[in-house]
Amino acid sequence: MRTQVCIIGGGPSGLLLSHLLHRAGVDTVVLERHSRAHVLSRIRAGVLEWGSVGLLDQAGVGARMHREGFVHTGTLIAARNRPIRIDFEALTGSRVMVYGQTEVTHDLYDARDAMGGVIVTGAEGVTLHGLPDAPFVTYVKDGTEHRIDCDYIAGCDGFHGASRATMPASLLKTFEKVYPFGWLGVLSETPPVSHELIYANHDRGFALCSMRNAHLSRYYLQVPTGDRVDQWSDAAFWDELKRRIPHEAADTIITGPSIEKSIAPLRSFVAEPMRWGRLFLVGDAAHIVPPTGAKGLNLAVSDVHYLSRALISHYTDNADDLIEGYSETALARVWKAIRFSWSMTTLLHRFPDQTDFDQHIQNSEIDYLEHSTAARTVLAENYVGLPF
Numbered sequence: 001m002r003t004q005v006c007i008i009g010g011g012p013s014g015l016l017l018s019h020l021l022h023r024a025g026v027d028t029v030v031l032e033r034h035s036r037a038h039v040l041s042r043i044r045a046g047v048l049e050w051g052s053v054g055l056l057d058q059a060g061v062g063a064r065m066h067r068e069g070f071v072h073t074g075t076l077i078a079a080r081n082r083p084i085r086i087d088f089e090a091l092t093g094s095r096v097m098v099y100g101q102t103e104v105t106h107d108l109y110d111a112r113d114a115m116g117g118v119i120v121t122g123a124e125g126v127t128l129h130g131l132p133d134a135p136f137v138t139y140v141k142d143g144t145e146h147r148i149d150c151d152y153i154a155g156c157d158g159f160h161g162a163s164r165a166t167m168p169a170s171l172l173k174t175f176e177k178v179y180p181f182g183w184l185g186v187l188s189e190t191p192p193v194s195h196e197l198i199y200a201n202h203d204r205g206f207a208l209c210s211m212r213n214a215h216l217s218r219y220y221l222q223v224p225t226g227d228r229v230d231q232w233s234d235a236a237f238w239d240e241l242k243r244r245i246p247h248e249a250a251d252t253i254i255t256g257p258s259i260e261k262s263i264a265p266l267r268s269f270v271a272e273p274m275r276w277g278r279l280f281l282v283g284d285a286a287h288i289v290p291p292t293g294a295k296g297l298n299l300a301v302s303d304v305h306y307l308s309r310a311l312i313s314h315y316t317d318n319a320d321d322l323i324e325g326y327s328e329t330a331l332a333r334v335w336k337a338i339r340f341s342w343s344m345t346t347l348l349h350r351f352p353d354q355t356d357f358d359q360h361i362q363n364s365e366i367d368y369l370e371h372s373t374a375a376r377t378v379l380a381e382n383y384v385g386l387p388f
């Protein structure tokens with residue numbers, strides 16, 4: 001088989017890249033290790049920056065998002081039982097869209113199907129060859145080995161994928177910070193406790209109230225590294241959540257059985273560069289952020305913006321300057337989101353080694369946020385998303 005761009009990974013970044021390229025007349029094949037049902041069962045991101053909304057619209061996949069998603073013009077940061085409203089609309093003129101990653105991925109699979117896009121699911125043993133100059137990819141499907149010759153490879157295969165691992169260690173520089181806690185997430189078929197997200201800083205640890213729709217809520221608790229899901233009964237989860245969120249929310253929250261419960265570790269990670277000859281890294285394959293800033297999926301989307309633009313310029317105008325600049329351009333935006341996600345995480349969590357001094361700094365930062373429009377503007381501008 002031959003294609004122009006072989007895309008490894010059928011998550012949101014791989015599918016969106018494939019769709020944007022196909023609409024511009026560039027041929028792609030997507031290789032996904034898992035089944036479609038598996039990819040669609042992963043409960044992950046919930047918040048889209050307005051720039052991500054725009055790119056999904058541009059790709060022609062925004063109709064259901066605008067019908068079923070929720071536009072949020074602000075969010076609440078609560079500490080010591082006092083919610084501070086960050087008014088995105090007033091502070092930045094922008095907003096965010098609450099629409100689950102599962103739904104985005106669903107819409108992208110439907111759009112790929114409608115255009116006859118080639119997505120190979122259940123592709124095992126995906127291996128990249130011939131880099132940096134003459135790439136081809138091999139994989140095994142149903143016991144048979146296949147080979148795809150291509151001009152370029154887009155590594156959209158997440159943190160544990162094959163693409164980054166193929167880059168020479170002598171070229172790759174990585175930066176990492178592992179946080180000493182994780183997030184325990186619960187999805188429940190209950191109405192959300194608040195019509196805006198609540199990020200709660202509490203002596204017992206961080207908590208987040210989020211949502212998927214009017215009947216589906218998503219909640220998170222900071223838990224120590226090493227905690228297991230089976231240590232957390234539903235009752236224990238709700239009790240702890242109620243202790244950490246503002247009293248008014250705790251008094252009115254509707255609880256119910258969890259339909260999904262999982263623990264995610266928190267880390268910041270960046271791999272540089274994001275290009276090796278004809279291989280590009282995109283999304284979680286190149287960088288990870290702690291979820292506190294709601295940036296992971298949005299960074300994957302902004303990488304896709306830069307890369308699709310570069311590849312379309314190569315195929316339509318024979319110009320390679322955007323390809324040459326891809327890594328530098330994408331990384332400049334990535335590091336700003338890495339910084340913001342780190343600062344939100346530091347502002348809102350309890351660290352095991354936090355001293356009284358550290359605690360005073362955190363308290364005064366929150367105090368500053370409450371009383372300074374400038375501080376709230378900085379937070380809002382980053383949360384709704386810096387421009388592409």
Ligand code: RFL
Binds near residue numbers: 183
């Ligand atoms: P994905 O989604 O991991 O997709 C990669 C795909 O590649 C496949 N794959 C392979 N295929 C073939 N061969 C191989 N060798 C392969 N190895 C892997 C995988 O099966 C998979 O289908 O990466 P992508 O597309 O870059 O998308 C990134 C986002 O998924 C991620 O950044 C977000 O989910 C992060 N995230 C959030 N981001 C936000 O923008 N806002 C949020 O509110 C938000 N909340 C979250 C989050 C992530 C979380 N967890 C669990 C990690 C909340 C949580 C709890």
Ligand code: PHB
Binds near residue numbers: 044210294
């Ligand atoms: C979510 O709804 O899953 C979510 C929302 C905001 C975050 C992280 C996760 O910062």
